[in-house]
Amino acid sequence: MQPVDFAQLVANSGDAIVVSDARGIITVWNGAAERIFGFAESEALGQSLDLITPERHRERHWRGYEKTMRTGITRYGSDLLKVPALHKDGRALSIAFTVGLLFDAERNVTGITAIIRDETARWTEERQLRRRLAELEARPSEKAGA
Template identity: 65%
Template sequence: MQLADYKQLVEVIGDAVVVCDAAGAITVWNDAAVRMFGFTREDAMGKSLDIIIPERQRTRHWDGYHKTMSTGQTRYGSDLLRVPALHKDGHTLSIAFTVAILHDEERNVAAIVAVIRDETVRWGEERKLKARVAQLEAEAAA
C-alpha cells in the first residue's frame, strides 16, 4: 500500500483519527474527528488536546502523555480506553479509543495516534439498563 493510500484510509475511516506530536500538538485531525468533536481542522491543527479533554481530566492525561513520550511505552498497550471528552459546543461525550506510538527514522518517539469512537449513546443506554436492573432487583427484594 502506498503512503497516499494510508492518507486516504485515515480520511475515509468512520472513527476519529487524531495524531499528536511529542509536545501534544495535534498534527492529524480527520473528517470523523471533525464530526465527532465539532472542531474543524483549522480549529484543531497545532492546538493542544485540551480542546477535547475535560478540565478535571487534564492533569492525569498530561502526566501519562509525557511519561509515554519520554519512555516510548504506554501502559495501556492495545487496551480500549474509555474516558469523557468535550465537544466544541461544550457538551460531554463518552469516547472509547486505542493508542499507538509512532517513531521517527532513528526510533525516537515522534507522535502518538488515537483511533476514537463516540460511545455516548451506547454508554447512556447501558446506564439506563443498569438503573432499571437495580430498580427491579430492589422491587424483587421488597
C-alpha cells in the same frame, strides 16, 4: 500491487484519527474527528489535546502522556481506553480508543496517533439499564411477604 494511499485511508476512515506531537499538539484531524468532536480541521490543527479533554481529567491525561513520551511504552496499543471527552458545544462525550506511537529514526517517540470511536449513545444506554436494574433489585420481592 498498488501502494496504499495513506491520506485517503485517514480521510475516509469511519473512526476519528487524531495525531498529536510529543507536546500534545494536534497535527492530524480527519473528517470523523470533526463529526465526533464538532471542531473543523482548521480549528483543531495546532491546538492542544486540551481542546477535547475535560478540565477535571487533564492533569491525569498529561501525566500519562508525558510518561508515554518518556518511556515509549503504552498499554493502549491493544487495550481499549474509555474516557470522557468534550464536544465543541460543551457537551460531554464518552469515547473509546487505541493509540499507536510514532518514532523517529533513533526510536524516540515523536507523537501518538489515536483511533477514536464515539461511545456516548452506548454508554448512556448502559447507564440507564444499570439504573433500571438497581431500581428493580431494590423493590421488595412479591414473594417476600408470602
